[in-house]
Amino acid sequence: MSNVTVTVNGKSHTVDVAPETLLVELIREKLRLTGTHVGCDTSQCGACVVHVDGVAVKSCTMLAMTADGASVTTIEGLANGSALHPMQEAFREHHGLQCGFCTPGMIMSAVDIVNRKGSDLDEHTIRDELEGNICRCTGYHNIVKAVAAGAKAMKGGAKPARAAE
Amino acid sequence: MYAFTYERPKSVEEAVNLLKKSGEAKLLAGGQTLLPAMKLRLASPGTIVDLSKVAGLSGVKRDGNDIVIGAMTKHVDVMNSAEVQKSIPALAHLVSVLGDPAVRNRGTIGGSLANNDPSADYPAAVLALNATVQTNKRKIAADDFFKGLFETALAGDEIIEAVRFPVPEKAGYEKFRNPASRFALVGVFVAKGKDGARVAVTGAGESGVFRVKEMEAALGKDFSAKAIEGIKVPAKGMIADLHGTAEYRAHLIGVLARRALAAAK
Ligand SMILES: Cc1cc2nc3c(=O)[nH]c(=O)nc-3n(C[C@H](O)[C@H](O)[C@H](O)COP(=O)(O)OP(=O)(O)OC[C@H]3O[C@@H](n4cnc5c(N)ncnc54)[C@H](O)[C@@H]3O)c2cc1C
Numbered sequence A: 001m002s003n004v005t006v007t008v009n010g011k012s013h014t015v016d017v018a019p020e021t022l023l024v025e026l027i028r029e030k031l032r033l034t035g036t037h038v039g040c041d042t043s044q045c046g047a048c049v050v051h052v053d054g055v056a057v058k059s060c061t062m063l064a065m066t067a068d069g070a071s072v073t074t075i076e077g078l079a080n081g082s083a084l085h086p087m088q089e090a091f092r093e094h095h096g097l098q099c100g101f102c103t104p105g106m107i108m109s110a111v112d113i114v115n116r117k118g119s120d121l122d123e124h125t126i127r128d129e130l131e132g133n134i135c136r137c138t139g140y141h142n143i144v145k146a147v148a149a150g151a152k153a154m155k156g157g158a159k160p161a162r163a164a165e
Numbered sequence B: 001m002y003a004f005t006y007e008r009p010k011s012v013e014e015a016v017n018l019l020k021k022s023g024e025a026k027l028l029a030g031g032q033t034l035l036p037a038m039k040l041r042l043a044s045p046g047t048i049v050d051l052s053k054v055a056g057l058s059g060v061k062r063d064g065n066d067i068v069i070g071a072m073t074k075h076v077d078v079m080n081s082a083e084v085q086k087s088i089p090a091l092a093h094l095v096s097v098l099g100d101p102a103v104r105n106r107g108t109i110g111g112s113l114a115n116n117d118p119s120a121d122y123p124a125a126v127l128a129l130n131a132t133v134q135t136n137k138r139k140i141a142a143d144d145f146f147k148g149l150f151e152t153a154l155a156g157d158e159i160i161e162a163v164r165f166p167v168p169e170k171a172g173y174e175k176f177r178n179p180a181s182r183f184a185l186v187g188v189f190v191a192k193g194k195d196g197a198r199v200a201v202t203g204a205g206e207s208g209v210f211r212v213k214e215m216e217a218a219l220g221k222d223f224s225a226k227a228i229e230g231i232k233v234p235a236k237g238m239i240a241d242l243h244g245t246a247e248y249r250a251h252l253i254g255v256l257a258r259r260a261l262a263a264a265k
């Protein structure tokens, strides 16, 4: 066992983990932040996407030890108290989820897209950029609409996730 | 995943010593191949030597007529490098169609080359551009580096430090993606350099990436899609699986080579 220190959603944690612990296991099992999901555990589905030092990463495909010293944002870190982040609000508004399993990863990826590509996203760009996020329910149509609307709403002054880090 | 010991060296020298000390050790770069393989128990290293804190292995720079890319440079940083976009736009394009954004944020060129997956993208660029793989021990020419399925010329205690790409006159890459895995069902990289034309194919060969000499000869005279119109690649030695037959893959090589030539810049 060894110590890792990570800042998660603005709060620093030092946790004792076995070397084979994945970042997602640290987040879910040690810190009990279960908003981040494990869909496939084979690096395909994107349900586990979090931001590490400001960029989208599949947390099932990174060792907790490698994240030592890093700043992590999970889905729990987006909302401002009881006010949803504009991207979360857009998913609700546009019915961008059914069972909700893929949603945390979709939203973290969506915020990452806006951070990289700005708020004016066309459908093609959104579909292309969401390539690493799989949804079994929705057929993606409303997810794409939600991301486009969420991106626009983020421009309207809402702070991007990165600012929290 | 089986248990292992974790090490995070700060220098290449320290990393090499760790590899020497434990015969069961493996380097960890972006982990986008190794960690999934360990979860599936296809790999079970006794020690993981994480390269993420080793100084000097990341970054893109121009050195004379070469572009030098550090082994730990992430896919996304090659894709966004102004130097790569200007000098070898085909390479920037190749990385933009590799995996997905989260994979590109972690995966590295060194990890991809050391792994030498028969369907990976980078090997095609390295072979077609006649790049040189620089390790802690030596410089390995692309033609000597790839040794077959998941096999390379690397020794057990050898670490890729950088890859040196001569800037080509023109190059293009065209990939037919497997829509599920995003790897290449077939990918063809064409390049016109100072020593003539080279064509490298990934995704198709049973022994991994390979060159198509007949196309290269024709392209040496005329670097255009038209020049290779009549050339057929035989299906013998091509991968056949549920995604495509050997004949289909052989056919795609011609199609994609012509598209890569048409798009070459
Ligand atoms: C969902 C998904 C989709 C993908 N799609 C594609 C795709 O379309 N095309 C494609 O080409 N790849 C694809 N990949 C693979 C990806 O590009 C990997 O990042 C890459 O193959 C391995 O790089 P890595 O840095 O992650 O290496 P790791 O997984 O850390 O290591 C891979 C191997 O290389 C060795 N190694 C690492 N660095 C060095 C070094 N400097 N010197 C010597 N040995 C070293 C390790 O010991 C290990 O054996 C995909 C991966 C995933 C998860």
Ligand code: FES
Pocket: A037, A038, A039, A040, A041, A042, A043, A044, A045, A046, A047, A048, A049, A058, A059, A060, A061
């Ligand atoms: S759980 Fe990480 S990609 Fe599916």
Ligand code: FES
Pocket: A096, A097, A098, A099, A100, A101, A102, A103, A134, A135, A136, A137, A138
């Ligand atoms: S809403 Fe069910 S998996 Fe996407």
